[in-house]
Amino acid sequence: MKRVPFCHQGLVRIACVVLAVAFSLTIPQAQPGWEIRADQIDPGNYYGVTLANGMIGIVSSAEPMQVEDVVLNGVYDNYKRGRVSNILETFDHVSMALEVNGKRIGRKDIRSFVQTLRMKEAELVTSFEVSGTGVSVTQRTMALRHLPYTYLTIVELDVSQAAEVTPIAFIRAPDHLRDVRNLYAEIDRPHVTIPLMTSVGASPSGQHVVAASNSFVFDEPHGTEPDIIHEDWDFNMHLAKFTKQLKAGERYVFAVVGSSCASAHYADPHNEAERLTIFARLEGRQRLVDRHRDAWAELWKSDIMLDGDIRIQRDIRSALYHLYSFAREGTAYSLSPMGLSGLGYNGHVFWDTELWMYPPLLVLQPEIARSLLEYRFQRLEAARQNAFAHGFEGAMFPWESADDGSEDTPVWALTGPFQHHISGCIGWAFWKYFEVTGDREWLRERGWPVLREVAQFWSSRVERNGPGRYEINNVIGANEWEENIDNNAFTNGMAKTVLEYATLAAQELGQEPDPDWMHVAQNIPILTFEDGTTRENATYNGAMIKQADVNLLAYPLRVVTNPERIRQDLDYYEPRMSPEGPAMGPAILSILHNQLSDSDKALEWFVKSYRANEVPPFGVLAETAGGTNPYFATGAGGMLQTVLFGFGGLDIGQKGITHKEAVLPKGWKRLVITGVGPEKITIEQLQ
DSSP: OOOOSEEEESSOEEEOHHHHHHHHHTSOTTOTTSEEEEOSOOGGGOBOOEEEOSSEEEEEOSSTTOEEEEEEEEEEEEOSSTTSEEEEEOOBOSOEEEEETTEEOOGGGEEEEEEEEETTTTEEEEEEEETTTTEEEEEEEEEOSSSTTEEEEEEEEEESSOEEEEEEEEEEOOTTOEEEEEEEEEEEETTEEEEEEEEEEEOTTSSOEEEEEEEEEEOSOTTOSOOOEEEEEETTEEEEEOOEEEOTTOEEEEEEEEEEEETTTOSOHHHHHHHHHHHHHHHOHHHHHHHHHHHHHHHTTSOEEEESOHHHHHHHHHHHHHHHHHOOTTSOOOOOTTTTSSSGGGGOBOHIIIIIIHHHHHHHOHHHHHHHHHHHHTTHHHHHHHHHHTTOOSOOOOSSBOSSSSOOSOTTOTHHHHOTHHHHHHHHHHHHHHHHHOOHHHIIIIIHHHHHHHHHHHHHHSEEOSTTOEEOOSBOOSSTTSOSBSSOHHHHHHHHHHHHHHHHHHHHTTOOOOHHHHHHHHHOOOOBOTTSOBOSSTTOOSOOBSSOSGGGGTTTSOSOOOHHHHHHHHHHHGGGBOTTSBTHHHHHHHHHHHHTTOHHHHHHHHHHTTGGGEETBTTEEOSBTTOOOOOOHHHHHHHHHIIIIIITOEEEETTEEEEEOOOOOTTOOEEEEEEETTTTEEEEEEO
16 A cells, blocks of 8 residues: 555645744743643532553642542552452552641641643642741642653742741552551662652552652752651551741742552562652652653644634643543553543543544554554453454454453443444554554554454354345444444444455555455445434434444544435434533534534534533543543543544545645634644644
8 A cells, every 4th residue: 555644635734843843932831721720629529630641640639738549550450349450549659748837737727729730841730828827838740751650749838937847748558458568768878868658568459569659859968958757657658757947038849759650560569669769869850850841842742732712722732631641652551531530430441542532642642552552452362362252253352451451341231242343443443553654564563463353353243144234233332322232333334444454454464365354344234214314223213322323434434425424414313412421422523514514513512522521620521511520531532533633634544644624613713733643744724
C-alpha cells in the first residue's frame, strides 16, 4: 500500500513543524484557557481533579493539604467490588498537615481557599490563609512526568506576623493493605542528610507487595536543616514533622518528594521505592520542576487551540490534559474509563480505550497510542484461550481486562460473555496505527499477529446460513440496553471492517491472506427497515438507546458512506438517544452533523457531549449528565474526536492522516491543531 504522509483539500493552510514552533512562540506564556480555578469550594459537593503521569494518580481533596486517593497503574487485586480484580489504591504518601502556633489546621481554620489546576505545567496550586495567624500557604503538587513513580509537592509559607509552624508529612495505609510495616531512617552523608519515611505492605490477597516512601527537601545548607521528629501512631499511619519559628515578613519554602511502586513493577518494591525517593531528593527541587515542565512542554507540542470561545478552549485543554496524564509512552499499560482518577470501573480496560480514547492519542501522541496497543499484544495468548473456551478460533478479547488479559467482568454482567465487538475494536485500532505511522516492522511483529487472530475469530464466530446471511447472533452491541440480540449493526459492521483490515495487513506484508476472511466479510448482513433505515438488530423496534450504535457505521467505521443514508440513520436514532446515556453518543452525532455541513447542530451536540456531565469545582467529567463518578476519560476521548474529526476535518485512512475543509461553528474564529501525526505538522482552520 502506498502511503501519503498527509493530505488536504480546500482552503486550509498546513504548516510544517518549523511553522508550528514559530506559531507557538507568538502565544504568550500566560495565555487564557490553561487554568481551571476553584474558589467556591463546597466540601459536600466536591469532586477532585487528578494529577497523574501514566503510572501514579493523585486525586485532590477539599481538605487543605490532603489528597483523596493515590492509585497505581498496572497493579490489580481482588478487593472491594466482589470477585473480580480492582486497580490498587495504595499508600497515601502525599497528604500533609500543618500546625500553626501549636494548633492543627483544618478546613474551618482557613479562609480564601483556592485550588487552581495549571494544565500547562501539570500542577495543582492550592492557597489559603490561616485565620487570625498572619500565615499564608501556597502548595504546588505534581506527579512528575519524567519520573513515573514519583511526586513532588512544594510548600511556601508567608507570615505577616511571627508564628511557629509545624509541617507534617504522612504515610497512611488504606484498610485493605495487609501486614503493613512502617520504617524511618536518616541517611547521613558528608554533604547531606536524607530523612526517609517508608511503608511496606501486602495487597489484599497477598498477591503483590506495595511500598511508598517520602522525604523532606530543604533549602538550608547541610547541618542547618530542621530537626525531624518521626512518630508512629499505629500500624496504619506514621508521620515526620519539623518545627520552625518564622519572623514577621519571612517566607519559608520546603518540599516533600515521594515514590510508590509494587511487585508488579519491581521484584523488590521496598528498596526501589526508597531508591527512587533518594534519587529525586538528590536531584533537587528546581531540577525536578524543570524536567517535569520540559516533559509536559513536549507533550503540549501537540495541542488544540481555539480562538473565539475561551470556555470551550479550556474544556478542550482539560480533556487533553487528562488523557495525557492517564497514559504514557514506553509502557504496556492501557486506559480505564476513569483513567487514574480513582477506582471507577475497577480500573479495567474496555472498548472505551480503542474506540474512544485511542483515536485522539493516535493523532496527537502516536507513541502513547502504541503503549495502549502493546497492552493488548502482550495479552494475545489470554484472548486465544478465551476464544477456545467459548468454542471459537482465533482471539476473543475480554470485555473487561485487567492484569493477565483474562475476562474480568463481574459474573452478573452479561457483557463479559456477549459483548464481542471489542475484539473488532482492538483489531481496528491496530490497523489504524499502521495507517498513521506506516511502521511495517511494527505491523509484522505486533499488528499482524493480532489482526490475524481477530480475523480468525470472526470467521469462526459467524453462523453461515447462506449468501448474505453469515450471521452474528446472541451478542450485546454498543447499545447495551439490548441484550442477547442477533445481527447487531455495530458488531456486524466492525466484524466486516476488521476482516478487510486483516486482509490488507497480509497483503502489505507480502503474505497470502486467508480468502475466507473477505468471503465472510462480504456475507455479513447489515439489517435495514423497509424504508432503508439501518436496523440496530434483528428485533429492534424503536426503543430508546443507551448510546450510539447504528451511527457508528458512518463514523468511525465508514461502512455507511452515502450522505443520504447517513442523514436517514441520524434522523431516526437521534431522537431515540437517551439523555441518561454516557457522553459518547452525542459526540458521534456531532461529528456526523459536521460532516453533513450542519455546524449549528454539530455544536449543539458537541456541548451536550460533555457540559452537562461536568461536576464541581473543576468541571471534571462524570459518565452521564447529572452523574458523579469522575473522571470519565472515555467522554473526554469522544469530545476530542468531535473537535479533531468533526470541526477539525481530520480522518485516518489508507493515506494516513488526511484533512479536508470543515465548517466551524458560529463564534469559532480559528481552530489550530499542532503536533499532528508522526510528522508533527500543524493545521489551521479558519471561520
